[in-house]
Each structure stands twice: as C-alpha cells, then as structure tokens.
Amino acid sequence: DKEQLFVRYYQQGEDEAYLYKIRLIDEFKSALESENSPLFMNYQPKLNINTGKIDKLEALIRWINSEGQFVNPEMFVGLAEKAGLIVTLTRWVILHVIQQIAQWNQAGYRFQVSINLSAQDIQHEQFVDYLLTTVEKYEVEATQITLELTERDLAENEGLVATRLNHLKTLGFEISVDDYGIGQSSLAKLKSLPVDELKIDKCFILTLDQCAKDQDIVSSTILLGHKLGLRVVAEGVENKESLALLKEFNCDYAQGYYLSKPVTADKLIQWYDDYEP
Ligand code: C2E
C-alpha cells in the first residue's frame, strides 16, 4: 500500500512535497510499531475555575522524528488520517493514556483525561470494543476518559456517530465537542447528540482580553452551554486577564499556556505538586 500511495501522489505532480509526505508517513508507520517509540504523550492541565483545582487534563501526542525534530501534530495527525493510519495512531494513544491514568491512580493522582479522536475512529467497528477492553484491562473507570471530537468529525455519517456516542455514554465515557464555534450546524448537533462538554475554540479565547466581540461570543456561548446542561471549557487561555473574564462569565474550565503548556507526564506531576490555586 506504500507503493500505491506513492504512485497516487506521484501522479498528482507536486513531487517534492509529496515525496516528503510519503517519507514521513513511512517513518510514522515505523514509529507506531517501534518498541522504543519516538512517540509520546504530553498532558495539559485544565483548571476547574470554581474550585481552583486541576482535575482534568488533555492528552496530546508528540513525535520526534529521526532528525531529532518535533513534527507538528496537526500535520502528522492529518497525514495519518489520509494514509489510513489514524485508527492505529488512536489505539496507540488510548493504550498509553490509559496506562498512564492507571499509574497515576495508583500513585494517588486522580484526573479525568481527554483523548482526541478523528471521524474515522468513532466510525470504526472495533473502536468501542478496544476502548472498553483497555479500560477494563488496566482497571480504569470509563468516567475518567473524555473523548474530544470536532464538529466536523460529528458531521460525517451522523446516524452511526449518534449510535456510537450513545453507546459510549451508557458505558460511562464523556463526550466533548472540540473547537466549538468555528464549524457548521453546531446547534443541531448539540440538540441531538449526547454531549457533556463544549470546548470553545481558542480563536475566541486568545484575544479575549482585547476584543469586545470575542467577549460577547464567549459569554453567550457559555450561557448557551449551561442552558443545555453542558460543561464549558475555554482553551487558549494565555493571560490572567482572560482567565478573570472567563471567571466573570461563569466558565467551568480554563486550559492554556497561562497555566501550563502541554508537558510530559513527569513534568505534569512536578507542576501539579507545586501548583497553588
Ligand atoms: P486541539 O485538540 O485543538 O488541541 C489544542 C491545541 O492547542 C494543542 O496543540 C495545544 O498545545 C494548543 N494550546 C493549548 N493551550 C494553548 C494556548 O494557550 N495558546 C496556544 N496558542 N495554543 C494552545 P497541539 O498539541 O500542537 O495539537 C494540535 C492539534 O493536533 C490538536 O488540536 C488536535 O487536533 C491534534 N492532536 C494532537 N494530539 C492528538 C492526538 O493524540 N490524537 C488526535 N487525533 N489528534 C491530536
């Protein structure tokens, strides 16, 4: 299938860029299979604005390639989606995150952790099975896992996606709509799908402290989310002014560089142990 991909891309022209991507896909495939993996998970804390505590994290994948450089996750996740590798990538993520949660639980650290999914994951026949088998194997509660999907992911194959999400809900997993506010027909989805959390896209949050329009959008999105019984998370909180505004708007959670960048599991715990609300 590597051959096929090569031919397909090569015929499209644009040799250089495609060849680079083919090499990257190939290298990523080995990374997924490697024992001593150049892949690892970073974790970014989410601040519970009401309690001042950190009780949730988002897991974000990282890859250091053979040249020792970080590859942009958005880029290689996108490539993995196109190359039919996303289901394998997500399994890798699920396994590593659940193992990490189990280790933290044993050490007395209890977090609810978000995992990012792609449209293909949720539609995959074995997805629920794999997730369930893995939490059971490591004795992690399903309620400790939140699944983040974007509005775009939720727009594909809606009937099947609704069935899957309802199944996951009954098993105890939580569902979050990521990058909320930049997609299409979002309101209909909030009505019909079993969603627990809204994550307001960072494009509205990054400049929140400087932009009255962002403030209007964010405060009314929080009101809407609450009316619908959802937890609302703001991502991309980079300064204390924005955090203060979110507090004023009654936002539930804040995530962003102001608190911490995504960091390795060890660094996260060091940071967490020192954290004072
Ligand atoms: P996302 O799910 O929207 O993740 C949030 C992104 O915002 C992360 O980028 C995070 O580092 C960044 N971020 C967090 N706080 C701030 C802030 O205060 N300011 C700014 N400017 N950025 C902030 P990252 O880690 O580079 O990931 C980019 C995207 O790649 C993710 O966007 C997600 O779509 C995808 N991704 C990352 N890890 C995974 C994964 O394990 N699985 C899947 N399917 N996708 C992933």
Ligand code: CA
């Ligand atoms: Ca996310």
Ligand code: CA
């Ligand atoms: Ca997001």
Ligand code: CA
């Ligand atoms: Ca995204």
